[in-house]
Amino acid sequence: MGDTTGTPAPLQTNIRTRPVSAIPRHSAEGHGPGSDAGGLGHRKSRWSAVSAYLVIEVAPSDLEKFGEYERGTVPIVAQFGGVPVARDAAPMPVERDHKPALGVILRFPDKQAVRDYFDSAEYAPLRAFRQSFATASALVIED
Numbered sequence: 001m002g003d004t005t006g007t008p009a010p011l012q013t014n015i016r017t018r019p020v021s022a023i024p025r026h027s028a029e030g031h032g033p034g035s036d037a038g039g040l041g042h043r044k045s046r047w048s049a050v051s052a053y054l055v056i057e058v059a060p061s062d063l064e065k066f067g068e069y070e071r072g073t074v075p076i077v078a079q080f081g082g083v084p085v086a087r088d089a090a091p092m093p094v095e096r097d098h099k100p101a102l103g104v105i106l107r108f109p110d111k112q113a114v115r116d117y118f119d120s121a122e123y124a125p126l127r128a129f130r131q132s133f134a135t136a137s138a139l140v141i142e143d
Contacts, residue, residue: 050110050142050143051107051108051109051110051142051143052107052108052109052110052111052113052114052140052141052142053085053105053106053107053108053140053141053142053143054082054104054105054106054107054108054114054138054139054140055103055104055105055138055139055140055141056102056103056104056105056106056136056137056138057091057100057102057103057104057136057137057138058100058101058102058104058130058134058135058136059100059101059102059134059135059136060101060102060130060133060134061133061134062133062134065129065132065133065134066102066130066133066134068129069126069129069130069134072126072129073123073126076117076120076122076123076126077106077117079117079122080108080113080114080116080117080120081108081109081113082106082107082108082113082114082117083106083107084104084105084106084107085105085106085107086103086104086105087102087103087104087105088102088103088104089101089102091103110142111140111142114140
């Protein structure tokens with residue numbers, strides 16, 4: 001108790017506070033390569049524009065067919081400005097119950113390029129082929 005009237009003493013802390021107006025806000029100008037928006041530690045990228053990353057996890061039931069699929073997709077990915085960034089045959093799951101067989105990351109110029117690739121007539125037969133022997137999930141993120 002803080003005094004004899006029964007009023008609790010003020011909580012003493014070592015936390016330094018600042019007014020809400022002093023907290024940096026995100027803005028479109030503050031995001032992307034070279035910014036440190038939100039204090040996330042982004043460093044200046046070697047790319048001058050925002051990139052989109054297609055992050056894929058896949059579980060093929062036939063590795064030979066998957067190799068054929070990969071060989072067929074590489075030139076189509078390149079046609080839409082994409083490049084392989086990473087491929088991991090032993091991805092580490094975090095906060096999930098299953099472990100995908102493979103993890104793949106492809107970099108594209110932007111999200112529209114990913115959509116154009118994924119919906120293209122060139123990729124459609126390969127996507128149907130992959131779906132015949134593998135399960136996959138993917139998402140697109142920008143830096």
